[in-house]
Amino acid sequence: MRIRTIAQCLICLFAAALFAAPAMAEIRIVGSGASFPAPIYTTWFKQFSRADKNVQINYQSKGSGAGIRDFQNAVVDFAASDAAMTDEEIAKVDRGVQLLPMTAGEVVLAYNLKGVPELKLPRDIYPAIFLGKVKKWNDPKIAAANPGVTLPDEEITVVTRADSSGTTFVFTKHLSAISPEFKNGPGFGKTVNWPSDANLVKGPKNDGVTALIRQTPGAIGYIEYGFARMAKLAMASLQNKDGHYVAPGLEGGQAALANAEIPENMIVWLSDPSGKDSYPIATYTWMLFYKKYDDPKKAEALRNMVVYCLDEGQKIADKAGYIPLPANVIEKVRKASQNIQ
Numbered sequence: 001m002r003i004r005t006i007a008q009c010l011i012c013l014f015a016a017a018l019f020a021a022p023a024m025a026e027i028r029i030v031g032s033g034a035s036f037p038a039p040i041y042t043t044w045f046k047q048f049s050r051a052d053k054n055v056q057i058n059y060q061s062k063g064s065g066a067g068i069r070d071f072q073n074a075v076v077d078f079a080a081s082d083a084a085m086t087d088e089e090i091a092k093v094d095r096g097v098q099l100l101p102m103t104a105g106e107v108v109l110a111y112n113l114k115g116v117p118e119l120k121l122p123r124d125i126y127p128a129i130f131l132g133k134v135k136k137w138n139d140p141k142i143a144a145a146n147p148g149v150t151l152p153d154e155e156i157t158v159v160t161r162a163d164s165s166g167t168t169f170v171f172t173k174h175l176s177a178i179s180p181e182f183k184n185g186p187g188f189g190k191t192v193n194w195p196s197d198a199n200l201v202k203g204p205k206n207d208g209v210t211a212l213i214r215q216t217p218g219a220i221g222y223i224e225y226g227f228a229r230m231a232k233l234a235m236a237s238l239q240n241k242d243g244h245y246v247a248p249g250l251e252g253g254q255a256a257l258a259n260a261e262i263p264e265n266m267i268v269w270l271s272d273p274s275g276k277d278s279y280p281i282a283t284y285t286w287m288l289f290y291k292k293y294d295d296p297k298k299a300e301a302l303r304n305m306v307v308y309c310l311d312e313g314q315k316i317a318d319k320a321g322y323i324p325l326p327a328n329v330i331e332k333v334r335k336a337s338q339n340i341q
């Protein structure tokens with residue numbers, strides 16, 4: 001009798017545990033790509049999965065180039081890139097492509113100079129640094145833009161990306177827009193051939209470049225604003241098209257976005273924005289979706305995810321180091337998301 005009672009108790013406990021256990025998500029979504037927006041995307045996806053427990057999202061931060069390849073090879077449900085897909089890349093996807101700008105941010109020049117918390121870089125100088133033409137921190141042209149600042153007689157170490165990167169695309173597209181020499185030299189792309197004249201080191205993804213800048217005295221590199229802010233790295237104020245020096249941050253980023261109207265294909269570049277308050281290197285960053293999914297429930301979950309990111313997600317953008325989408329862009333993205341079927 002006692003054995004039977006124990007057995008009955010165990011069955012009851014097992015049943016209680018079974019019913020108390022959280023249900024497995026019915027819909028599993030996998031994405032990959034850009035490291036630039038990875039911190040805010042990861043937060044959004046966790047919050048969305050808490051709001052809709054039927055959906056679990058796994059996003060792998062690999063870099064924009066790797067994300068586009070995964071998307072073309074249909075090994076993910078969606079991808080992310082700071083470099084919007086080209087017509088040639090889109091043509092390789094049989095199921096159709098819907099690009100949606102989901103957030104925006106700034107590419108900053110973070111640096112490691114002891115005793116120099118603020119730095120101004122003229123628009124003819126920072127391209128020259130990445131061309132290897134300006135090699136010392138106390139170069140007369142840098143010194144002239146920073147009166148009263150003691151700059152070290154120290155070689156500049158340039159930190160770039162080692163992988164195929166949308167951040168590199170945005171940064172080099174900007175440099176090509178303001179420097180004919182850069183345009184005719186490295187040019188722009190997700191990867192470029194950096195000049196051998198530069199004292200160069202390379203790191204993977206935004207976090208890899210961030211780490212190299214932190215650990216390398218005399219270093220300067222290009223990363224997303226939120227990464228620099230989180231790492232407490234100093235960031236240069238850059239001279240914009242109107243001749244004003246603008247520090248990275250929400251106000252300068254919003255002023256830059258105000259320069260551009262989103263067209264029907266959802267692709268717009270802010271390579272050299274006008275306006276005295278505009279930070280010069282701002283960009284939208286895109287999620288990439290198929291227009292046709294085999295599973296209607298997955299397509300619906302992706303549409304719901306987009307809407308969540310447009311509504312609740314934008315509320316945390318500034319805190320996370322990104323620029324909230326303008327209201328008119330949100331409505332265009334919301335409408336275009338209905339193409340995900």
